[in-house]
Amino acid sequence: MNSVKTGEIVGGHGRWMAIAIEEAEQAGLESEVPVGAVIAGSDGELLARAHNSVIRLSDPTAHAEILALRIAGKKIGNYRLLNTTLYVTLEPCIMCMGAILHARVSRIVFGARDLKWGGAGTLYDFAGDARLNHHPEIFGGVLENSCKTLLQDFFSVKRKSVALNHGSCHKQASDLLK
Numbered sequence: 001m002n003s004v005k006t007g008e009i010v011g012g013h014g015r016w017m018a019i020a021i022e023e024a025e026q027a028g029l030e031s032e033v034p035v036g037a038v039i040a041g042s043d044g045e046l047l048a049r050a051h052n053s054v055i056r057l058s059d060p061t062a063h064a065e066i067l068a069l070r071i072a073g074k075k076i077g078n079y080r081l082l083n084t085t086l087y088v089t090l091e092p093c094i095m096c097m098g099a100i101l102h103a104r105v106s107r108i109v110f111g112a113r114d115l116k117w118g119g120a121g122t123l124y125d126f127a128g129d130a131r132l133n134h135h136p137e138i139f140g141g142v143l144e145n146s147c148k149t150l151l152q153d154f155f156s157v158k159r160k161s162v163a164l165n166h167g168s169c170h171k172q173a174s175d176l177l178k
């Protein structure tokens with residue numbers, strides 16, 4: 001369908017994704033949508049780990065990938081992150097894919113697909129677009145179930161709490177009518 005390779009892959013990617021999942025869990029604890037990212041260097045060193053922090057930072061660009069790109073750039077003293085691999089629990093959105101291409105990240109490994117915003121093959125396939133001058137390798141579906149379950153659990157709890165709040169509003173309203 002596009003440039004995305006799918007399924008579990010060999011080479012220790014699961015180990016890195018597990019760290020990204022830890023970051024995603026931390027985001028969830030902070031009531032942020034649970035998405036985590038890790039950037040690894042070519043020698044297998046951890047350059048950055050970060051989680052979604054849009055609410056905490058009041059910053060619509062504070063997705064896990066963007067924060068990780070910033071940390072890694074500072075760490076290596078270069079805005080180009082050549083020969084790096086970015087691991088992220090949810091497929092990068094269109095904004096993050098733009099930043100990832102600017103940074104020249106070599107490889108993207110993601111867990112769950114993003115049906116609403118996915119820019120790494122699901123909605124848009126920036127990595128496979130011949131008009132752009134950088135084409136990172138993309139692997140999707142690594143530890144997909146764990147990544148997806150985190151998101152599903154987060155949204156199901158959120159939906160329940162919204163329903164409960166509505167319930168209490170209705171109750172207050174009916175109390176007023178007595």
Ligand SMILES: [Zn+2]
Pocket residue numbers: 063064065092093094095096097
């Ligand atoms: Zn994003």
